Each structure stands twice: as C-alpha cells, then as structure tokens.
Amino acid sequence: MPPHLCTVVVFLLATMAYGGGAVGVNWGTTASHPLPPTKVVELLKSNNVTKVKLLDADPGVLEALSGSNLVITVGIPNALLRTLNSSKKAAESWVHDNVTRYVSNGGSGVKIEYVAVGDEPFLQSYGEQFHPFVIGAAMNIHIALARAKLESKVKVVVPCSFDSFLSESGHPSKGHFRADLNRTMIELLTFLSKHSSPFFATISPFLSLHQNKNISLDFALFKANAKHHNDSRRTYKNSFDLSYDILVTALSTVGFPKMEIVVSQIGWPTDGAANATSSTAETFMKGLMEHLHSKSGTPLRPRDPPSETYIFSLLDEDQRSISTGNFERHWGVFTFDGQAKYHFDFIQGSKNLVDAQNVEYLPSKWCVVNNNKDLSNVTASSLEACSLADCTALSPGGSCSNISWPGNISYAFNSYYQQHNQSADSCNFGGLGLITTVDPSVDNCRFSVQLRTSLSDFLYPTYLSQWMTLLVTTILLSLTIFN
Secondary structure (H helix, E strand, O other), rough: OOHHHHHHHHHHHHHHHHOOOOOEEEEEEOOOOOOHHHHHHHHHHOOOOOOOEEEEOOOHHHHHHHOOEEEEEEEEEEEEEEEEEEHHHHHHHHHHHHHHHHHOOHHHHHHEEEEEEEOOOHHHHHHHHHHHHHHHHHHHHHHHHHHHHHOOEEEEEEEOOHEEEEOOOOOOOHHHEOHHHHHHHHHHHHHHHHHHOOOOEEEHHHHHHOOOOOHHHHHHHHOOOOOEEEOOEEEEEOOHHHHHHHHHHHHHHHHOOOOOOEEEEEOOOOOOOOOOHHHHHHHHHHHHHHHHHOOEOOOOEEEOOOOEEOOOOEEOOOOOOOOOOOHHHOOOOEEOOEEOOOOOOOOOOOOOOOOOOOOOOOOEEEEEEEEOOOOHHHHHHHHHHHHOOOHHHHHOOOHHHOOOOOOHHHHHHHHHHHHHHOOOHHHEEEEEEEEEEOOOEEEEEOOOOOOOOOHHHHHHHHHHHHHHHHHHHHHHHHHHOOO
8 A cells, every 4th residue: 555545544544433523632831841842743643643622823833733744723812802803904914823824835734624712711710701702703713714715624613611501400401501601602603503613612521520419430430330310211321421412402402403513622630639540530531432432422412422522631731720620730641741641542542652752851850848957937938839830739639649748848849949940049948948869759749850941941050151151242242343
C-alpha cells in the first residue's frame, strides 16, 4: 500500500473508531511553564489523537500545528466577545489573524474545523455578563469567514457549560435550559441550525457526583453493579447517559429535537478532591471509551452517540482558576510535563499512553523548610507561598494531603520556588527555606521540578548574567556613539 494511502487509512480508523464519533482532546495552556507546543504536537501524534480543541488561538500553538494533519477547533476567549459583537471589522481582523493566515498554506497549513466563540460563556458563575454578546459575536465571525470564503470549511460553534441545562428532579424527561438562558439558547440554536453547525456542550459526571447526592460513584464510573435510575419506562445505567438525555430533552423543549451534539468537554481529575485520583480517572476513561465504542447511544437517542467527544484535558494546568475546586488544575490525562498518569489510549481505550519525549527540566533542585531554624511562624510563610503558587495537591483528598508537618510546608515552599524558576531569593522565606538536591517526594506526593522554558532560560542566573552583560555593552556603545 502506498505510504500516503496508509496515512489516510490510519486517520479514518482513528476518527471512525467510535461509530463515526471521533474522540479528540482539549489542549489548554493556562500553565506557568507550558510544555513547548512542538513537544505537545509530537505527544498528540504519538498517541493517535486526530482532533484537538484549543481554548484560544495562541500563535505559537497554531504554528506548531501547521502541517500536522490534526483537525483543530480554535477558541475565542470570553474577553473578546463584547468587541466581536459590536464590530464586524474586529471579527474580520480576528478571522484573518487566527484562521485565514493558518489555513491558506495548503498542505503545510492548519486544518481548522471549528471556531469556538467563547469558553463556556454561559457558565452560571459568570452571571449574565457575556450573554448579550455571544450571538452577535458568532454571527460576525460567520460573516467574516464567509468573506474569506471559508464558511463551507470552518463552522462557528459556542461551547456550553455543564450547568447550562438541568433537571431539578434528576429525570431526563424534565430537562430544560436555565431560565436566564432560554431566549439566548433559542437564538443560538436557530443560528447553529441555519448553518449546519453542531451544539457543543460539556458533560461532567465528576461534577454531577460532587453536586448531586443521588449520583453514586459507581454510577458515574460506568460500573455494571451501579444502581440504575429510572425515568418512566427508560432505564439509565450511568451518569453520562443521564446528563446527555437531560440535554436532549432541553433541546427538544425549545424546538430542536434533532440537533447534532458534540461533547466538547468530558473528563475526570486526578488530584485536589475526594475521588480525584489516577486510578478512578482510569476507570472512568476506560468506561467512557467502552460506552462510546459500543455505539449504543442513550435511551433518548439509541444507536446515536455524540458525533464527536473531546476529552478534558490533555495536560494539567497550574494556573487554571480554582473557584470551582482545587481539582481544576488536575484534569490532564498527562501531567504538566507530558507523562501519562494511567493506562489508557485514545483509540482502543485500554492500551498504554506514550509519554512526551526529551522533556527539558530545570536543574534537579528543590526548596524545603530548614529544620534548624525557628519554625514558629513558618505557617504564615507557607500560606503566602501557596497564594502565589499551586498547592492544590495539599487539599483534602489530594495526593499530598497526608504528608505531615513540616513536609507540607516544604511542599508549599518548593511549589513557589519552581514557579519562580528556582531563583535563589524565591527559597528565602525569611531564612526558613533551604535549597537541596535530594528529592523530598514522599510516596504519591510528587515534589515537582519545573520545565525549562524560554522564560525560565531568560531568568536562570547564567542567562540573566549574559543578558545583563549584553545590556551594559549596549548602553556603553550608545554612550560612545552619542558622545
């Protein structure tokens, strides 16, 4: 078989592995030391991922994706919605800079399939601050794509949060959209239907478990022995089907019973809360893949699974907001440095993931508490460190919640030290910190060493010294020229 034909066959097998419903992944970059985009693209390809949903349109990420053959959803941050709603010119500029520029390079370009307008702009915690701008922004982006002659290739969608639809009784037959969203949802669905775009929605069995006392862990994890939920003559064996059919009913209630659904986010965190562990996440992910692979659909849509499903998320992100919970920074199938957390793969669901290769780290150094000092006020220092770094693993149920004092203080110190590129003064803490080359990790509690990035290179003492030398030389040359 010719090589190019082999590539096509592999791609088709990957995208059709779940009965025509492709499985992709969300790639977020809200990290203090993100894995270089070229490394992430290698990671995606080595794990047979074919579809990627971005939460923004970072130029470095899009450049790394050029020529990769991955099918991409680019995102528009919520902060831009007001401007894009009020200005067609701004929408044209955004499309030119973030879509046209990358798709126009033929085989070496980026295969952009969707533009996602907003990042879950209807999330209930946001209130109604984005509601007035979403539909107008989506329309203007569509017009801009049409003017660029891309509307047949690139569809406009709006990712909707898990709390956009609900059923107070827990019965799918009573599903509906939130009252404050009804009018907006009808406008959105009319727009999507007109342009043959799917409805993007988050399904979150993990959040359902945490917020609904009637949802059991076994029910969320697709366990065969889970207690079933009955709704009239329909039987629900897992939380995914229950949530999905609540959405199906909500769509039907406002007049769109046949609307195509894409699950834009679904996953299970591995730290920062009770039941957020790697082993539990593995059980969930394998159960989800088996369910999708069965093509069984749901009671309200039998043999009609979601057209696409995007796992949330590819990598842990230590800068994500934790307003929902400390687990928000631990959704990754991989750790921040691209190392697999559990056995799973994006095609079969049961094979092993392939780790990122040749990852570059800062030196093997950690910051710990100096036990030879007076530690009576050390807690205040650790609280300050945690306010500026990531200590979510120390929270109840977290992977480091069981380490005793002063080990937990050392964890806080090291988190701050690594986030500040191991600069000597970031391990001071009023003389209470101590830099060590002995790994202080305990059992499952990992004391990380951060990634070497272009920024950390710049701040690392050797590079900083070189930069200062260059700066002084430049100033002296300037003085010579002007004198």
